[in-house]
Amino acid sequence: MPEPIGPRDRGGTAERTDGARPDVLPDVLPDVLIGRPDDAALSAQLLATTTRPFTRGWKLGFAICGALTLLLFALVTLTVLRGIGVWGNNMPVAWGFGIINFVWWIGIGHAGTFISAILLLLEQRWRTSINRFTEGMTLFAVMQAGLFPLLHLGRPWFAYWLFPYPSVMDTWPQVRSALPWDAAAVTTYFLVSVMFWYLGLIPDLAALRDHAPTRPRRIAYGIFALGWRGSVEQWRHHKVAYLLLAGLATPLVVSVHSIVSFDFASTGLPGWHSTIFPPFFVAGAILSGFAMVLTLIIPARRVFRLDNVITLRHFDAAAKLLLVMSWIATYAYAIELFMAWYSDDPYEGYQQLVNRPGGWYAWGYWLMIFCNCVVTQLLWSRRLRRNLKLLFVIGLLVNLGMWLERFEIIVVSLSRDFLPSAWHLFVPTWVDLGILTGTLGFFGLLFLGFLRLVPFVPVAELKQLRAELAHEEAA
């Protein structure tokens, strides 16, 4: 078994590998690839993630996630058998955890494509080490998200009516509604993300095939490598296709969550009826996506000892983006309050100025403000941007904050709309909580499998980056 090559030092020693203390040399960014390992070393280090032994920790991780996945499937079965009355939804809060979780997971999915496609087009080198990781996260998050629009239907077996197919009943989706667009956008996003992810994976699958220690593995990876030989011709086609898909995926980053926001913005409900929603949702999605990236990559980097390829440079960049997106979200929150006051609309005013900050669910509002707007201000400090423990905690808090943001938008707005006679609280049931936990487990299960089955740091691209860096340095 090939020994992983790379720095073995732990924790705080990572700073020292930068060559200097960051607060002493303020203008120098950490390197994106430390030590400039050669191709063989990179292959050995990064392909080895698929062949490490299944230690007790891994088994425990798979067991927990597997159990939660089974819980999810059981609760999905229960929901479909008995009806969504097993959830806490009611009148007027007809959308509850289902749509909150949907929007939350979709938002988490945004960082992947943002890093893969937009940063690729913007030629940001620091994306290279983490793009596949975030793409995987995107796929699995969108898979969780996709469960909910199906499940939350009263009659989920008719979900296909949302798609424009030539029905013998001569009926089509009603396109003034946001939901058929939503279904189309999410489906498109998922498919493009899968293609983009897989296309980038092909050279590394070939490398895995070539380095496979056993014959079954070689055959398996060989099938998925689609006959990749690494010829110049193949590389040329690969590059073009990858860039084209990046170009296709880029508008999707903006469109998916914009369309998701139409589910709310196109209604008249106080708290939903707002033109700021599309950019607000996209920024929020990227915020939560980067938070989830931090949540996942910090432990993965530690476990796989990837300090040389995923460096403080990456975390610094991600933290800066987090800060920017947090400010966009903060701006949106402020604008919502301002518009509620400025419009003089009694219903909107009540919703934004009374109900959210002072109503039944005020604790959720203030916790959301704390997580999404206050905590993130720590990231102004360069030193704190490179403090991984802090980043991990901030990532978790922002994830919580973004879930609460959707709770505020969906549950809190619905619970008190126009007619006080219809107002009613929403209280989640154990099934609601179980399904949310179950999707976390299912996501974790898929992610653990991803970490162990394919190289989650793109080896070929990293080698290319090393070559480019060497070329520049030589120049």
Place this chain on the structure above:
Amino acid sequence: MPTDGFDLEHGVRQEALERAVARVGHGWHGIAALVELAAASAWPAERAAHEAAPDDPGAAPGDPALSRRSFLQLAGSGAAAVGLAACSSRPSREILPYASQPPELTPGVPLHYATALVEDGFATGVLVASHEGRPTKVEGNPDHPASLGATRAIEQAAVLQLFDPERARLITERGAPAPWAAIEAVLDAARAARGDGLHLVLEPTTSPIAIELIRRVRAALPAAGVTFWSPFSPRASLAGNRLAFGRPLQTQLELRAADVIVALDADLVAEHPMALAYARQISDRRRVVDGGSAMSRLYAIEAGYTATGVIADHRFSVRGSQIERVAGELLAAVLGRLGLAGPPPALTARLASVAPAAERAPWIVAIAAELTGAPGRSVVVAGERQPLVVHAIAAAINAALGNLGRTVGYTEPVAFEAGQPSHDLAGVVRAIDRGAVTRLLVLGGNPVYTAPQGVALAGAIGRVADSVYLGLYDHETARACRYAVPGLHELEQWGAARAYDGTLTPIQPLIEPLFGGRSVADVLHRLLDDPPADARDRLAAAWSRLVPDAPLEAALGLGAVPGTAAPHVAVELAWGALAPVISAAGARSPAPLELAIRPHPFVHDGRYTNNPWLLELPEPITKLTWDCAAQLSPATAARLGVADGDLLALTVAGPGAAGGDTVVAAALAPTATIELPAIIVPGHADDAITVHAGFGRDGGEHTARGIGASAFRLWRSALEFHPAITAVARGDRRPLAITQAELSDEDRPLALTGTLAGLAGPAVRDALAHHRGAQPSLYARRPHAPGAQWAMSIDLTTCTGCSACVMACAAENNTPVVGARQVRNGREMHWLRIDRYYRGPADAPVLAVQPMACQHCELAPCEYVCPVEATTHSPDGLNEMTYNRCIGTRFCSNNCPYKVRRFNWFDFKDHRGLRIAARNPDVTVRDRGVMEKCTYCVQRIRRAEIDARVADRPLAGSDVRTACQQVCPTQAIAFGSLTEVDSPVVEHRRRPHSYAVLHDQGTAPRTQYLARIRNPNGALP
């Protein structure tokens, strides 16, 4: 076309069919089974036709189409097969196709039969829709004086009680099946003893036929005792009138003639036996066309909020026990202004010294001024729960004002022996205690449960050798008696009754007795050893004897015998007898805390508590369902340290202060305690707790059992409804199933209110005009399609919040019952709800009620967000739901600003059991996972369209009446087509106070409201 929803439930239906067939086959009293069989009958034929087709020798091989002939053959054989299966243990009997229909019957078109529903002896005339012999819907009878075409919620729910699977089905002796012969033996022995040791307990009756029968029993069995009992039947008014006029008389009101009405703890529009008529009379004087309309003025003086208090121009909160003091002050003030010579000098002197308590002096003076300003055009009414002195004072004020014969009249009591000793339940216990009773026949009612605390009836019955109960349920009284015999529902029997005004009303059955029960008349005839006879023949014979001038057939056709109202009698006020009583009025010092026992608006005294429709109907003021609570004012709640849902232990103080029957008071248990959750009612009188009766049942009625606690356990004696109590917070709580938790409207323009004087001025009119009319839009409004354009208008001035419309909607549209747990989670399924909002100070709020259902917006927010076009607009202006297309995203509900859509979170509909027989076959039963809401009773619209087309005449808007409109006692709801310029709904829209709720949202709702206009006395703040 809508179906009964059976299509998707073949399996279930098959099972039901087999069960029904098996029961018929076993030769039980199987009408219930036959009903189930009838409900399922169309299906086996169809299914047989489809399944048998390939094997059918008559069909040509390879012929895929089923010919008409073979279909009919198969359908016939299918029906015959059912018949054969049904007769497996009996001689086979021919079963015939429905070839020779009765001429009046078209399958699928319901027939309406006039009959009456009786409560406390008084009849309310109704028309019952029958679908192929299955009664499905009760409507009011416009020709009946106690209905005038309307009903209460209770009558609407009668069909569900008829089809209640928990009704008693077998004759039992101590719970074990017993033969009818055992009952006959008791009856025969009683007759042989010439009634010695026999005592009958009946419900109060007004039926001349029953009265004749009772007189025959008395004649044939002279030693038998007879007692009439119903806890809330009129007693105090009769006793008060006896005091005032020397004999028990029944008060009759003519409220159309009244400019000023003062209700002293009297819920005229909801609780009174004549409530439907009185509600109509009051509202007819309060229909506001514009600021210049004449409008009566209504004062309500009461402890808890009632429907009368809701519509009153002024409502004053006064504890029940203090009403008599208020009445005395009012009498003094009125007499002081009139300066009459009638009263004896002693009384005059006494009254001259009466000064109103400082806090109510302004309004007592103002009311007295109003009354004396309208002599002969005013009326003071006392409530039945008030002591007799209040009734006497009301009579005195009315006499002094010259109202007698104008707004108030008196008749002999309509109920048999009302106001006489035979109506005292304590008499039964006394007789048993004397050992004078060996055979007790309790025919109807539930006296063991409804008896006052002082009447220990349950224990007394246990000491009687042979006790027989006849009634609908295996409840407390049935269980206390040795024998229990299934009784008949009113929709199962022949008979007669009188309305509160005396109008004779025939009663005819809509269906054969479902469980083979017996009527009270059956038992009495058997007691008299009359030869067996058909109930209808018996009724016809008695009718022709007792009412020779009005043929029974004609009476049945009309549902009433016109001109049989009891004649008013001339009365002379007996000041002499009144004076000492009035002088003593209000001398009692009030207890620190008192109870007010009231009949529940829907379950009354508990006789309807097993009806899930009525249990789930939100109580009009508290919006409480499936429970019973202790209503109290915010100040009293603060004093006791409780909030909504906190359990209170209510204990009656020991005997002493009660003004009732001393014999009974002596027999009182030292204390009795019940536990109930508190519910805060702004505007409730302080230091008083109102509890509705009818809960805390512990008989064999599974639906009713275990809900709440019984107010009767705190009831001291039959004339004292306001006992002193103590209340202690228990420290724990019970979540309440309330459909509207919010009290305030948050100052939003929802249920708009104004005053008549304000409406006359431009400011209010202009303000109201902001809430109607076209909204500016960038888009051209699409023109309406030709034909009718349906619209509704609801008059909030006359709406009392009685909730009959909610029940009618549920009965008409098959909305499911969901149970307390789902209601607590905001999942009630009523398409129509009554919103209520409190405005103003918490101790004297003004309450606004507003029926709220789908507004059928022209620019409906629900429609554009539905992804599958399940909710769309019809050319005639309806916002329609296509259930089969709905996938249940609930987006429509989120975007509905009125939140009137209802979602089937579970499979809420009943799948099996008898209750499904009460469904309206013209309305689809909705499946799990689909949205539903008010349709403007689209099935009635389409039926009217078909009828118009068949009759080759244009459809008129007045051809359609929605269920809510039809049932409304005050005719607050108008429905029709906007294209008819002279229709009521268009005329309503022209009024200055017509408006649309949430007009600023641009939804252009087709349902508009007439703002609630009050007519306050300018002399009062």
